[in-house]
Amino acid sequence: MFCNQCEQTAKGTGCTVSGVCGKKPEVAALQDLLIYAVKGLSIYANEGRQKGVVNQEVNRFTTKALFTTLTNVNFDPKRFQEYINYCVELTTGIKDEISAAGGIVDFSDPASKLKPAAEMEGLIKQGEELGLPVDHGAGEDIKSLQLTTLFGIKGVAAYAHHAELLGQEDDRVYAYIHQALSAMGDRNLGLEDWVGFALKCGEVNLIAMELLDKANTVKYGQPVPTEVPLGHKKGKCILVSGHDLKDLEALLQQTEGKGINIYTHGEMLPTHGYPELKKYGHFYGHYGTAWQNQKNEFADFPGSIVMTTNCIQKPKDSYLESIFTVGTVGWPGLNHIENEDFTPAIEKALKMPGFSQDEDKGSVLVGFGHNAVLGVADKVIEAVKNGDIKHFFLVGGCDGAKPGRSYYTEFVEKAPDNTIILTLACGKFRFFDKKLGDIGGIPRLLDMGQCNDAYSAIKVATALAGAFDCGINDLPLSMVLSWYEQKACAILLTLLHLNVKNIRLGPSLPAFVTPNVLDVLVKNFNIQPIKTADEDLAELLA
Incomplete structure (x- = not known):
């Protein structure tokens, strides 16, 4: 096996014997084969759109299938066998629809002709031989961008799947995923093409996060401080x-x-x-x-x-x-x-026994989504103008078990009393219960929600930029992010799509990003790996 999609990948390069996450080689092979099969399905879905053939079951299965391959979602071989067989069944069905509409149904890409083995052992062997549907013969930088795009697409698929379950869909999301997957391995595409696909992934992820925000708030109401x-x-x-x-x-x-x-x-x-x-x-x-x-x-x-x-x-x-x-x-x-x-x-x-007695361990505040924060925007703006609030830090992202994440606890603890900490996703559990006080009644620690609620942070930043008549990069706002898996990749690509600069990223950089690709990110967006809390605070507040 070879898997390098998460931050804890073995030795910072890739898991080759068994996943650090616990994923077995046979499961890794089946996940790769499912993605390969979804690429074949995407080739036809992409062609179908050109002929007016849009199949909602194909769309929904695409995001569901990709979601199952994220880190720590599904390790069950039998279910992957079911997904692979159903994917090929869907491919046959949409192929017939496209043929009836006068579209192309014969493609040279072998993914479009996948015939899964009947038995589990054969499927595992196919997955081992085929691997992920990227161009393994391409230069390392192009391969790096293809993997960046693929892992970003997985994150998009997760958010789109959650939104779809609550009735919110947008064909732009499905169309991009099918187009990008069908292009994987295309040797006619160069470095600039894949930079474009990666940034487009960020744009589409913003749509997916907006869909999920709408799905959650229409169904369950706008979050309130609780x-x-x-x-x-x-x-x-x-x-x-x-x-x-x-x-x-x-x-x-x-x-x-x-x-x-x-x-x-x-x-x-x-x-x-x-x-x-x-x-x-x-x-x-x-x-x-x-x-x-x-x-x-x-x-x-x-x-x-x-x-x-x-x-x-x-x-x-x-x-x-x-x-x-x-x-x-x-x-x-x-x-x-x-x-x-x-x-x-x-x-x-x-x-089961349940708890034998009550126990009070204190409490934390949640519910500071974009609606709640923008509801007190006038107070926030006044506090900034008066100098009571000097800086905002968005400290959030994924948590993980690998050493080095204590940095985020230390960063929040050492942030000056005249700064506000916005946080979201599971990375906040390094400091979510810290009592940081308030600034003029505004809590210094504002929990904005889940990882998909990066959309809330973007809305707040955009609104503040509008209020101060400046760009996001001109605000007294710094992003200090932790990452672990593929939804974080999608969010980072969204921030790059929005031209957000000066991001601090850690605890280590993605193994699938080559030095040349990293150099491009540094030159164009000034992305930097985290150093120490003291060093980064000094630089960001300078």
């Missing part, structure tokens, strides 16, 4: 981890009146700020952090656990029976919830 308990109440319990609001809502509905308290974990913390979710009386608080200690946290949790998206590494065997996965998520040995019927997870929770 105090969330970090302790627990005596009684039965279920812990929900991941990102998906629709799954959380279904679980809240099905547990109402059953004497079970629902707790969030990881990126589900911001869901407490949504009015239509916080109205449930048994939606109590937040348990644990994100990556750092999550295995021990899960092992100690006295109820069942529901995983809605990627956010844990391989669970310990000792508590597999208490974990339930939903949707695209899957690991061998875990229970899977079908059709959003959470009965098995509920029954398991009722059999």
